[in-house]
Amino acid sequence: MHRFHLLVFALVLSGAACQPASVPTANISSPSPSLAPVPTALPASAIAARSSALLSPAQGNLIANPGAEAGTDSEPADWAPDFWGASKVYLSWESTGAYSGQKYLSARIEAYSGEGDGKWVAPARHLLGGKWYEYSDFYRSDGRNRLIIACKDTLTGENSYRTAWQSHASPVWQRNSFRFYVPSGQTCDPTVMHVLDRNGWLHTDHHQWVEVSAQPLKRPLISISFDDIWATSAQEGKAELEKRGMKGSYYVVPRFAENTKGVYADTAAIKSLYTAGHEIGTHSFSHVLMTSLKENDIINELRYSTDWLRKKGMEPQGIGYPYGDFNEKVETETQRFLSYARTSLAGLNDRSANRYRLRIFPITKSTTTAELKSWVDAAKESNSWLILLFHDLKDGEGDFEYTTSLQQYKDILDYIQQQNLAVVKVGEGLQEITTD
Numbered sequence: 001m002h003r004f005h006l007l008v009f010a011l012v013l014s015g016a017a018c019q020p021a022s023v024p025t026a027n028i029s030s031p032s033p034s035l036a037p038v039p040t041a042l043p044a045s046a047i048a049a050r051s052s053a054l055l056s057p058a059q060g061n062l063i064a065n066p067g068a069e070a071g072t073d074s075e076p077a078d079w080a081p082d083f084w085g086a087s088k089v090y091l092s093w094e095s096t097g098a099y100s101g102q103k104y105l106s107a108r109i110e111a112y113s114g115e116g117d118g119k120w121v122a123p124a125r126h127l128l129g130g131k132w133y134e135y136s137d138f139y140r141s142d143g144r145n146r147l148i149i150a151c152k153d154t155l156t157g158e159n160s161y162r163t164a165w166q167s168h169a170s171p172v173w174q175r176n177s178f179r180f181y182v183p184s185g186q187t188c189d190p191t192v193m194h195v196l197d198r199n200g201w202l203h204t205d206h207h208q209w210v211e212v213s214a215q216p217l218k219r220p221l222i223s224i225s226f227d228d229i230w231a232t233s234a235q236e237g238k239a240e241l242e243k244r245g246m247k248g249s250y251y252v253v254p255r256f257a258e259n260t261k262g263v264y265a266d267t268a269a270i271k272s273l274y275t276a277g278h279e280i281g282t283h284s285f286s287h288v289l290m291t292s293l294k295e296n297d298i299i300n301e302l303r304y305s306t307d308w309l310r311k312k313g314m315e316p317q318g319i320g321y322p323y324g325d326f327n328e329k330v331e332t333e334t335q336r337f338l339s340y341a342r343t344s345l346a347g348l349n350d351r352s353a354n355r356y357r358l359r360i361f362p363i364t365k366s367t368t369t370a371e372l373k374s375w376v377d378a379a380k381e382s383n384s385w386l387i388l389l390f391h392d393l394k395d396g397e398g399d400f401e402y403t404t405s406l407q408q409y410k411d412i413l414d415y416i417q418q419q420n421l422a423v424v425k426v427g428e429g430l431q432e433i434t435t436d
Contacts, residue, residue, distance in 0.1 A: 054100065054206050062125045062133075062209040067101045068093065078123060079105060082193075085116015094203070099138040099173040104205035107196040117146075117197035122207070124152060124191040129184040130381065132214050132350070135192040136177035138206040143169045144291070144327045145202050146195045147178065151188040160188070162346040164359070167194070168328035173205070179212060181348050183378040215351035216383035217433065222376065222416050223387040223426045224248040225342065225360070227283055227320050228256060232393040232406075234265035234273055240410055242276065244417050249426040251283035251320035251342070254308040263392075267312060274314045279425035281318045282306055282338070291327045298330055302337040317427040318342055320389075331356055340430050342387060348378060349385040353433055358426065360387045365403045372412045380419055385429050388412070 055061040064078040071077040071093065081091035088110040098104045105120045127133065135147070147165040152158070165178035176194075192209060196202040224241060226233040229250050241248050250273055256264040265273075274280045284290060285305040290298055302319070309316045317339045321330070324344020334341050340355045347359035361375045372388070379386035391402035393409050416423060424432070 055208055055210060060210050062127075063122050063207045065122075066207045068103045068105050068205065068207070069101045071103075076103065076105065076120075079120045080123075081118075082121045083116065083118040086113040087111055087116050087118070089116075089118035091118055091120060099205035101205075104203050106201065106203050108201040109196055109199055112197075112199045117195045119193045119195045120204070121150075121193055122191055122209075124150075124189040125209075126154075126189050127182045127186070128211070129182050129186045132179055132181050132212050132382075133209065134177055134179045134212045135209045136175060136206075137194060137204045137208070138173045138175055139167055139194065139202060139204045140170050140173050141167065141196075141202040142171075142200045143198060146197060147176075148193045148195050149180065149190050150193055151190040153188050155187045164192075164345055164347050165357075166345065168331075178347075179350070179352060181350075181378060181382050181384065183374065184381060214382065217351060217385060218383070219432075220380045220383050220421055221385040221429050221432060222379060222421050222423050223385070223429050224390070224413075224423060225320065225387055225426060226250045226390050227322075227402075228253055228287070228391055229265040229270060229283075230263060230392040231260070231265050231269070233390060234269040236393050236406055237390065237409070238273060238276070238278065240406075240413055241278075241423075244413055244423075246413065246423040247276075247278050247425050249279040249281060249318075249342075251281045251318075252305070252309065253283045253285070253287045253322070254305055255286045271312060271314065279317065279427050280309060280314045281316045281320060281342075281426070282309065283320050284322045287322045289323055289325045290321065290330045291325050295329060295333070298333050299336075302333060306337055318430075340426070342389075342426055344389070348375075348382060349387070349429075349433065350382070351433055353385070355430055355434070358387060358430070360389045362389045362402075363391075363404050364401050367404070367408075369408055369411050372408070373415055376412070376416055376419060376421070380421060385433065387426060387429070 054066050057064055065076055068076045068079060076093050083089040090108040092106045094104050094106045095102050107118045109118055145167045146163050149162050149164050151160050164180055167176045194204050224246065226237060226248060229252050252270055257267050257270055260266050270280060282305040284301045290301060306316050318341060319334055319338050320342045335356060340358060342358045342360065344362060345357060345359045346361060349359055375386055390404050392400055393406050394403050395406050
C-alpha cells in the first residue's frame with residue numbers, strides 16, 4: 001500500500017504547527033475592517049469567472065462553505081482560524097468589498113517573528129486515490145503567499161505538510177489555482193491552506209476544490225537534478241547515473257565554482273559534466289534570496305550567471321531558484337533570460353505544467369527510500385513527470401539538511417531502472433510536455 005507523502009518544504013514548521021492552534025478571541029476580528037482597497041477594476045479572468053456560479057458541495061466542491069457566506073455573527077461555518085508562532089495574527093470574517101456574495105476571509109500579520117503563519121483552514125477530506133484535483137480561490141494581497149497541502153495520516157495520525165504553490169501580490173481580486181495528484185492507496189486526508197507567513201495581509205473568497213480530468217503525458221518521466229553542485233554530486237552522482245545510462249540536470253552557482261571551499265565542484269568538473277551530456281543550468285550567480293533584491297540586482301544575478309556559463313562553453317536552458325525563492329518580479333525577469341524555471345514547489349508535472357513553475361520532490365536527510373519509491377510509483381501510474389532534487393551525496397548522516405546517503409541515491413536509481421521508466425534531463429522533459 002502506498003502512502004500519500006506530503007513534505008515539509010519551503011516553509012519550516014515547528015512541532016506546534018502540527019496541531020491546530022486555538023486563536024485567541026482578541027485575534028479573531030481585525031481591529032479595522034479591511035486594509036486593502038476595494039477593487040475598482042478586475043482582470044479579464046475575474047470577470048469571466050464571476051459569470052459562472054461557484055460550484056456547491058452538491059456539485060462536487062469539496063469545500064463545504066466555499067463562498068464563506070454561511071456562519072454565525074462572528075465566525076464562518078466550516079472554516080477554522082489557525083496560526084502558529086509569536087507574531088500578532090488577526091484572522092477575520094470581512095464584509096467590505098467581497099469578490100462575490102457578501103463575505104470573504106481575511107488574514108493580517110503584524111510584528112512577524114520570523115517563523116509561523118496565519119490562515120483559515122477548511123476541513124480535511126478523504127480523497128479517492130489515482131485522481132487529480134484542483135484547488136482554486138480568488139485572492140488579493142500585498143505580497144507573496146504560499147499554498148500548503150496539510151495532511152493527517154489515517155494510519156499513524158502523523159501530520160505532514162508540503163508547499164505546493166504560491167500566489168503573488170495583487171491589489172485586486174485575482175484567480176489562483178493549482179492541480180495535484182493523489183496516488184492510489186493513499187492513507188492521508190488533506191486540506192489546502194492559503195497561508196500568510198510575513199507582515200501584511202491576504203484576503204480570499206470563491207474557494208473551490210474539485211476532482212479534475214487527468215492530463216497525462218505519453219509516458220511517465222523522471223528527472224534527476226542537483227542544486228549548488230556539490231563535488232559529490234559531480235563525482236559520485238555523475239558516475240552512478242552514467243553506470244545506468246542516465247543523464248542528470250545540474251544547477252550551478254558560479255561563485256561556488258570559483259571558490260569551492262573544498263565542497264563544491266570546480267569549473268573543470270562542471271565542464272566535464274556538460275561534455276558528458278548532462279544538462280547545466282544556473283542556480284543564480286551568488287546564491288541569494290532573489291526576492292530580497294532590487295530589479296537591477298535580479299537582472300544581474302541572471303545575466304552574470306548565464307554569461308559565466310556561456311563563456312565556459314555551456315548553454316544554460318533553465319534555472320533552479322536558490323532556496324526555491326521567487327516572486328512575480330523574479331519570475332518575469334527569468335523569462336527574459338531562460339526557457340524554464342525549476343522551483344522548490346512540491347508535486348508532479350503533467351501536460352498542464354507551467355514551464356516557469358516546474359515542481360519537484362525535494363530529498364532531505366529525513367526522506368525515506370519508501371517515500372522516494374512512492375513518488376516514482378505515482379509518476380508511473382499517472383503518466384506524469386517527477387523531478388527529484390538532490391544536493392550533497394554522502395554515506396552516513398551529514399550535518400546539512402539536504403544530504404542524501406550515497407546508498408539511498410543508488411537504491412532509487414536502481415528502482416527507477418527496474419520500473420523501466422525514462423530518465424530525461426529537465427530540458428528534455430519540458431520538450432516532451434510541450435510537444436506531447
